[in-house]
Amino acid sequence: MGNFNIIGKSVEKKDSLSKVLGTAQFAADIEFENMLYGAVKRSEVPSAILKNVDVSKAKALPGVVSVLTYKDITGGNRIGIIIKDEPVLVDDNIRRIGDALAIVAAETKEIAEEALKLIEVEYEELEPILSIEDALKEESRKVHGKTNVLQEKHLIKGDVDEAFKECDIIVENTYKTNYVAHMFIEPEAGVAKYENGIMSVWCSTQNPHFDRGEVARTLNMPQNKVRVIQAVTGGGFGGKLDISVQCHIALLSYYTGRPVKIVTNREDSMKVSSKRHPIEMKVKTGAKKDGTILAYEAKLTSDTGAYASYGPAVVARAMTHISGPYRIPNVRIDATFVYTNNPMAGAYRGFGVPQAAIAHEGQMDALAEKIGMSPIEIRLKNALRVGDCTPTNQKLNDSIGIVETIEKAVEKSKEVIFNEGEVK
Amino acid sequence: MSKVKISFNLNYEDIVVEVESNKRLLDMLREDLNMKSVKEGCGEGECGACTVIVDGITVTSCTVLAPQVDGCSVITLEGLSKDGELDKLQESFMEAGAVQCGFCTPGMILSAKALFMKNPKPSKDEIKRAMSGNLCRCTGYKKIVEAVEIARDK
Numbered sequence: 001m002g003n004f005n006i007i008g009k010s011v012e013k014k015d016s017l018s019k020v021l022g023t024a025q026f027a028a029d030i031e032f033e034n035m036l037y038g039a040v041k042r043s044e045v046p047s048a049i050l051k052n053v054d055v056s057k058a059k060a061l062p063g064v065v066s067v068l069t070y071k072d073i074t075g076g077n078r079i080g081i082i083i084k085d086e087p088v089l090v091d092d093n094i095r096r097i098g099d100a101l102a103i104v105a106a107e108t109k110e111i112a113e114e115a116l117k118l119i120e121v122e123y124e125e126l127e128p129i130l131s132i133e134d135a136l137k138e139e140s141r142k143v144h145g146k147t148n149v150l151q152e153k154h155l156i157k158g159d160v161d162e163a164f165k166e167c168d169i170i171v172e173n174t175y176k177t178n179y180v181a182h183m184f185i186e187p188e189a190g191v192a193k194y195e196n197g198i199m200s201v202w203c204s205t206q207n208p209h210f211d212r213g214e215v216a217r218t219l220n221m222p223q224n225k226v227r228v229i230q231a232v233t234g235g236g237f238g239g240k241l242d243i244s245v246q247c248h249i250a251l252l253s254y255y256t257g258r259p260v261k262i263v264t265n266r267e268d269s270m271k272v273s274s275k276r277h278p279i280e281m282k283v284k285t286g287a288k289k290d291g292t293i294l295a296y297e298a299k300l301t302s303d304t305g306a307y308a309s310y311g312p313a314v315v316a317r318a319m320t321h322i323s324g325p326y327r328i329p330n331v332r333i334d335a336t337f338v339y340t341n342n343p344m345a346g347a348y349r350g351f352g353v354p355q356a357a358i359a360h361e362g363q364m365d366a367l368a369e370k371i372g373m374s375p376i377e378i379r380l381k382n383a384l385r386v387g388d389c390t391p392t393n394q395k396l397n398d399s400i401g402i403v404e405t406i407e408k409a410v411e412k413s414k415e416v417i418f419n420e421g422e423v424k
Numbered sequence: 425m426s427k428v429k430i431s432f433n434l435n436y437e438d439i440v441v442e443v444e445s446n447k448r449l450l451d452m453l454r455e456d457l458n459m460k461s462v463k464e465g466c467g468e469g470e471c472g473a474c475t476v477i478v479d480g481i482t483v484t485s486c487t488v489l490a491p492q493v494d495g496c497s498v499i500t501l502e503g504l505s506k507d508g509e510l511d512k513l514q515e516s517f518m519e520a521g522a523v524q525c526g527f528c529t530p531g532m533i534l535s536a537k538a539l540f541m542k543n544p545k546p547s548k549d550e551i552k553r554a555m556s557g558n559l560c561r562c563t564g565y566k567k568i569v570e571a572v573e574i575a576r577d578k
Contacts, residue, residue: 022501
């Protein structure tokens with residue numbers, strides 16, 4: 001290798017000095033003169049018709065500068081990365097525990113919190129939809145629009161029905177994964193400052209350009225008048241790709257003309273931030289006696305919760321990965337993702353791929369056991385190699401690391417798990 | 425809320441402050457004394473991001489009331505470097521690549537510092553035990569333990 005300045009060298013992380021000194025400015029550390037503190041009134045029920053939000057008592061509390069509801073939104077009141085279905089402040093129905101109903105700006109964070117208790121919310125509770133099964137019933141109430149189906153997709157390659165007839169061995173199993181919270185160690189936070197017609201937002205985010213667009217639409221301002229600056233961000237893992245405080249602090253700063261900070265507490269962060277999609281995967285794999293896989297069928301259903309977030313992207317990724325890194329000529333994947341009144345599921349390290357891995361690797365082990373083959377051998381036999389095609393017919397022309405990975409794993413396992421010669 | 429006057433030693437300097445009697449140590453340090461290295465991750469003593477050293481012992485400053493440090497010595501991350509010279513733990517965290525998002529870093533360094541104050545040559549197990557109250561969600565634990573070992577051996 002040539003004598004490069006950077007490549008092949010161990011370089012110091014650019015921001016490590018400020019982080020070991022404690023001077024790195026996370027969003028909650030940012031202060032401005034004359035700054036107000038914001039807080040969010042959130043719903044405590046998962047499903048209801050919002051009748052009225054009375055903010056008069058909260059407004060009358062000394063130290064409260066502004067209390068806003070959906071009526072004060074000057075622009076659009078629906079946000080979302082793929083489908084704009086989430087209200088900045090609820091204007092019709094409450095769709096989950098934690099939906100934002102009103103926002104407050106006050107001289108201190110204690111006064112802001114106190115004001116939340118004085119906001120009177122009138123609503124008519126509805127029977128919540130809490131399972132995929134209930135969401136898909138024809139007579140079920142619709143969380144949004146005319147259907148509870150966020151997306152239904154199919155991926156078909158070859159002819160699985162014919163291929164299963166030629167199989168000697170078939171294994172069928174159902175795999176279910178649960179919600180997972182990102183639990184980034186820094187709760188969501190931000191400061192907005194509206195000055196000379198420019199809205200500036202400093203926040204903990206993974207998605208500043210998206211944030212800028214959503215803030216601009218919420219305020220009905222052109223994007224070139226909105227600046228979003230990513231503060232040093234304390235972890236995200238996909239959970240800070242959605243809007244958290246951005247639109248709320250921008251609205252409050254717009255109305256008060258003063259800088260406004262919101263720091264989310266852990267409890268609200270846990271309630272409102274997106275989660276990893278729980279997915280139910282019914283999978284059928286068919287192979288010849290020698291372990292060659294001929295057919296693979298999977299039916300995926302998942303609960304995306306009250307709002308789409310990155311759900312549509314997760315559907316596609318889970319589907320294209322659920323047959324695993326294996327060469328399978330006949331594949332049929334059906335996926336249905338539905339809306340419910342559960343917590344919102346979205347982007348989470350891998351977009352559905354980790355869930356799919358549980359199913360495809362579980363199937364490989366089950367198949368190996370049924371055939372009486374080594375779980376390593378059956379994987380190597382079916383592993384994708386250069387020149388093979390994926391279920392979406394992408395030809396892998398240059399490299400695919402699965403064979404090498406399995407071989408390295410076997411080598412390593414000899415060191416750490418098995419004694420030499422004991423790998424079965 | 426009534427205020428109380430307390431005196432304590434903060435980062436090797438004696439100070440006197442008036443503070444609301446129901447204020448958390450975390451909030452007094454961050455808001456009144458501008459010690460912004462002290463982070464709030466959970467607010468209930470679980471994550472360790474708000475760790476500070478009080479009289480040589482690590483405490484989660486979100487579960488301590490400010491007036492409780494009256495007469496005590498308190499060390500935050502701001503107190504570790506002097507005149508631009510880094511503490512050996514600060515150097516070793518950079519050297520080992522033990523800093524990712526950085527939000528847990530102040531608490532991690534202070535837990536290690538408190539360990540060294542009692543035991544300058546801890547074993548790897550002793551290091552792990554001393555750091556067990558600090559969560560790193562980026563899962564950089566291996567390098568964090570390595571960083572403390574590097575500092576120990578310096």
